[in-house]
Amino acid sequence: MSEPDPDALFDVAVSKPAPAPAKGKQVAAAELPVAKVWVDAPLAHLDRTFDYLVPAKLDTEAAPGCRVRVRFNRQLTDGFIAERVAESDFDANRLLFLDKVVSPEPVLSPEVAGLCRAVADRYGGTMIDVLRLAVPPRHARVEAEEAGEPADAPAVPDLEGWARYPRGAAFLDALKAGRQAHAVWQALPGEDWPLRLAEVAVTAASSGRGAVIVVPDHRDVTRVNAACVALAGEDAVVALSADLGPAKRYRGWLNVRRGVARIVVGTRATAYAPVADPGVLVVWDDGDDQHSDPRSPYPHVRDVLIQRATRTGAAMVVAGFARTAEAQLLVDTGWAPEIVAARTEVRAAAPRVTAIGEHDSQMARDPAARTARVPSVAFDAARAALTAGHPVLVQVPRRGYVPALTCQDCRAPARCRRCAGPLGIPPAGAEARPPACRWCAATEANFRCQNCGSRRLRAAVIGAKRTAEELGRAFTGFPVRTSGAQEVLATVSAKPALVVATPGAEPVAEAGYGAALLLDGWALLGRADLRATEEALRRWMTAAALVRPADDGGRVVVLADSSIQPVQALVRWDPAWHASIELAARTELGFPPAVRMASADGSPAAVARLLADLPLPPTGEILGPVPLGDPDAPDPRERVLIRVARPHGRELAAVLAKAQAVRTARKDPDPLRVQLDPLDLI
Template sequence: MSSSKVSRGSDRASIEVEPIARVLPMLSVPHLDREFDYLVSAEQSDDAQPGVRVRVRFHGRLVDGFILERRNDTDHHGKLGWLDRVVSPEPVLTTEIRRLVDAVAARYAGTRPDVLRLAVPPRHARVEREAVASLGAPDVAPVDPAGWEVYGRGGAFLTALAEARAARAVWQALPGEQWADRFAEAAAQTVRAGRTVLAIVPDQRDLDILWQATTALVDERHVVALAAGLGPAARYRRWLAALRGSARLVIGTRSAVFAPLSDLGLVMVWADGDDSLAEPRAPYPHAREVAMLRAHQARCAALIGGYARTAEAHALVRSGWAHDIVAPRPVVRAASPRVVALDDGGYAEERDPAARTARLPSIALRAARSALEAGAPVLVQVPRRGYVPALACGRCRTIARCRHCTGPLQLQDRAAQGTVCGWCGRIDPTVRCVRCGSEAVRAVVVGARRTAEELGRAFPGTAVMTSAGDHIITDAVAKPALVVATPGAEPPAEDGYGAALLLDTWALLGRQDLRAAEEALWRWMAAAALVRPRRDGGVVTVVAEASIPTVQSLIRWDPVGHADAELDARSEVGLPPSVHIAALDGTAAGVRALLDQAELPEGAELLGPVELPPGARRPPGTPADTPVTRMLVRVDRQLGLQLAASLRRAVGVLSARQHNEPVRVQIDPLHIG
């Protein structure tokens, strides 16, 4: 980099050593994602170190920024401005996190300021001034390897962590497994070896479970939990504990993947198939991918665990980057419940009146009754909350939609005098099919509240509990009861459920989505894992055709085989993770301008344009009455970074022209459609 003479104002004291700070301003426009040089005054010099927050004047206004380095020269030809002030001397942007931010922005075609907003929480001045107590070395309880040794390679994985080796694995948890205990043992082994640990989970409920497990082995003064529900002060206080080294173990939800831990020894992710791990803000990174990027950069151990397995996790195993940790088949069969698949086509023909009322075959009701009579609770999983969350024409099966916004129409309860739009909330007293004109309607999906009502009539005298939406049961169920829950809201049972009934399975399997089968199996296995093993009478009834491959994987309890077949199928048709795909959402003119500007890799394939898939949000800044399209760009796996770089440059060029239409760029989006 060439140097030029540094101009200094006469009103500030000058310094001779490293008088220039290279600053990254936190600007929202892509073409200004670059560093700018500013002069540092003598009174600012001690505090203006790399990683600290500053305020600088940019085009006449004050903006926030981070100092990236101090320099003796500049390539700016002209007069330099001065730092306005150092916001705080705390170096919140560490070298490791800066490298991670750069890698995430490059991987997802984003800007560094956008990634930094995800990585570094807002400052809380009072918390920053609080005294920091010296905690010393953490107390770590001895780790019993028996729980991991059940899995064959699990014992070797624990040994590798104790020796601070970079062991990487994808772990297939057994049904009924206390996964948090295994995570806690891996974390304790790493902390005992003098390294730090980062563990990422989908939601607050998983976070609470993992907190209890980890603090049973590691001194809780050295354990920090980061979650979105914390207030600004509490979150910043805990984040600073990781930055300053007092926290040796950080557990949290997706944003915690950027926690500023030094000497990282292990990164863990639980249930990487959960949508909650995908960031809804630009540049839309997935916590699993960020965690694996971090493990690669830090050359540390990594663990992805779950009852089911995603194609992305299996691709890591197939590539050799990670090892497989699975239990032998005899152990799996002994731990899993008995799974029975029943076709749902004959409810009306059942002789049992209760079966018709509850929309269940008689054999499923008998399994539920047996479990309840034995004193065990029964879990009933339904795919949607509400009463009747989706309606269709009773004659031609066309989905009933709102006349104002085309949102789905639904019934709120049995006494409702009309349908309600699930998007805009308008009430429609009459429903007329737009295709055939019929006023007859039928339920497409029956919600959790309607199911609980029907089961209450089928099982008089039995307590019926609902766990869904804003009312999720977190305490373990102890008494005999019917628990109706949506996927992800299933509460645990103290001694395991005696039976589980999986209803309306086609609502998960039948979605037009790349990950429909994978997500369905994960949802079913997460529920079935709460059921007692078959030797204790545990039975899972899935209302679906037994010939469906995903149902077969559940019956055999073979998530690895399902992931292997899923990965092969995606490779054959060119879908992630065998390739990289960029989704470009915007107006037709905006997408066309972006593609004209981008120098796409050789062999890039354009797919589309098509209408924006149902459920996908409109790109920010797009007028509500403007049609939005989606274009897909597909490249080979090894060209992913090149594709992201070309789109990133094109977005920057169009942003500099200031008359472009907004286009949202997502690399490998979770839902392609």
């Protein structure tokens, strides 16, 4: 009997049809059957991708970057496909199949995914937490809409407005040529900064690249978006902010993702906008606390954009009227040269600034000025501007009526006898209003200081509503408008009026304000905050920049001691000088940004366990813990600060992430908030 032909046996084996799968059993895709998925599981010890099999029926839909539903910990959970590979490092027989492709739209691009991973690593957070910040919720109806045609590259705009800045032309030439260039831009007072930023974005877009501009709030988004649309056309620009609503915002975001628009303007989440081939990244007013995300891992827009510029080769601009110590560090290290105007240009554009201390001899001498609670110099400046037909801006540090009271004699905070809450004066009621508790609303008609026994009260800070009331009585015949938390005005007309605004809510006057009164400067400077002087100067300069130049009669009066450095910087309009002094002081004392610092807030037991699990980098130093609030409270809380030299910042982030992973793996019951580079250290 002859031996069978091995080749013939092989032909028969491969020609047999494959056995049909059992009924109901899924079959994996023929190519790249394994999907690595970022699962929506925020626990720190689960901060990695998980492998799933791709069913053959979902092969074409399960693209990298799309949203999926998977079975995780016996529950259906959302996720994103990071990539598809041929094999898994785990036993393929034990892998689960993807349950569903929510949408085949690849919403997570490789560039944005890499950025999210870098941000998570820098801040010691998890990838899925950053993905929540970067990718907006899905809107199915909007996603089903047909994509528009990509906008044509706009023409290079007229850049004459940058002629006042000696280095501005060189920076814009680099943008046109597609070269990577960074800058810290100091805008002149009265500058049309939305138009200047639009010119930067359109210059980058003219070379076929994208542009991202991040501003603090929706009012700024409206102004910058209008300037960009005027230069590049409506189809080339997308505005993104929370006030747009989910459908409109997702539609704009998809237009960016699909390459329809080249320029995107928005608030902090816009830093992750999936613009194709970013050419320039811009953050305006990086000192505004709205640029710091309140959700874990609490990233700051400036740092996110720096990470993105480094990874993509895009240019970056940190811009504003004032300058932070972090921006000054970029200048000092040479990472971002400064773009500033000559002093002659600054003097020509700036208003005249006068500083008056609280106990200065210039305090009001006539009845009307005493009623207005301003010194006579400020009263005269406001009256002159109103008489000349210009509006007057009055900046008040707090909203409300009289939001806080103290003892007249010892200046101790006035407390409620029932709950120890702070006393204030409510705006409603008769003229003679008794103080009331801001916590329990109980009135306190017979106050007695628990510290010295005095029965006299004084206002710690006068609120915007009370200030408007006083000014209305002092400047009869002129309307008084308020802009604050309840109603924020975007613009005011050029007609004479008093505009009382809280910091950050100052409306833009059509032809500029004739004068600005910056009241209660000590309330900003006296805050127990590392950034108190920097923040006070930023708020003052933001308001003063809205005032007409001194040659046109513009006046600014600030109620603060003229010997204080931030007041001197305002009078001379020299924020770079103040930023360099601030950075030098923080370097000497070992505070950010000269060092990297982390804070951990939680119960004493949670803080102690974290420190026990934390191997410090070589330059690591622990400060604290110190109590937060009342240490005798039923649930006391503590804060500990951890400081390292900047070269060891990534190492600190890594050990904090690992310590958090240990906590979540062993299911520690006590919550703990860990933050790197927090804005609030005190």
